[in-house]
Amino acid sequence: MIRGKTTFLKLAVVTLGIIALLSCIYWFPGYARNMAESNPDYAYLRYPVLVFVYITAIPFYIVLYQALKLLQYIERKNAFSELAVESLKHIRYCAIVIVALYAIGVIFLWFQNGLQSSIAIMGAIVIFATSAVAVFAAVLQELLKNALEIKSENDLTI
Numbered sequence: 001m002i003r004g005k006t007t008f009l010k011l012a013v014v015t016l017g018i019i020a021l022l023s024c025i026y027w028f029p030g031y032a033r034n035m036a037e038s039n040p041d042y043a044y045l046r047y048p049v050l051v052f053v054y055i056t057a058i059p060f061y062i063v064l065y066q067a068l069k070l071l072q073y074i075e076r077k078n079a080f081s082e083l084a085v086e087s088l089k090h091i092r093y094c095a096i097v098i099v100a101l102y103a104i105g106v107i108f109l110w111f112q113n114g115l116q117s118s119i120a121i122m123g124a125i126v127i128f129a130t131s132a133v134a135v136f137a138a139v140l141q142e143l144l145k146n147a148l149e150i151k152s153e154n155d156l157t158i
Contacts, residue, residue, distance in 0.1 A: 006071045013071070017064045020057060028053050035116075042114045049109075056101050059094035063133070066090045080147050088141040095134035102127050 032050050036043040070087040073079050106123040109115040 003075060006075045010068060010071050012069050013064050017061065024054060024057055040110075041118075045112060045114045052101070052105050054116050056098055056105075059097045059101075060085075063091050063094045063098075066094070075097070080144060080151060082124060082148065085141055085144045085148070088137045088144065092137040092141060095130045095137060098130045099127055099134065102130070 028050060032046045037047040066087045070079075070084055070091075071082060073087070078084070081124045102123050106115065106120065106127075107118060
């Protein structure tokens with residue numbers, strides 16, 4: 001039963017990775033080109049913004065990889081382990097890095113007077129969603145740590 005659920009979640013993670021990759025290859029460059037053509041005053045921001053998006057893709061893919069590892073631990077009945085805690089820690093740190101990078105990017109665009117409403121909305125959505133992921137990973141990490149402590153105490157008393 002759990003194998004089917006984790007397989008579904010693995011497919012969801014892989015699908016997210018493919019969608020993000022296709023967006024980086026096809027959608028973002030086209031969007032940047034259209035924005036540069038419609039706003040020639042801000043055309044100089046086209047490549048810095050694209051580079052920024054590609055840089056933020058790195059921690060995103062690390063999060064996806066750690067999520068796949070976490071799902072493997074769950075499948076192997078090893079969810080309550082230090083390895084799972086480490087995966088959650090990596091997820092949390094990467095999410096914090098993404099939030100910081102997007103906050104810096106939004107501030108940079110604002111100072112350059114290039115922060116359009118559509119970009120601001122996308123940035124706010126990414127910051128909010130990634131903050132939620134970071135908080136959720138931190139909560140799960142603490143729960144797993146507490147469960148591991150209780151488990152080790154129980155193992156010592158028996």
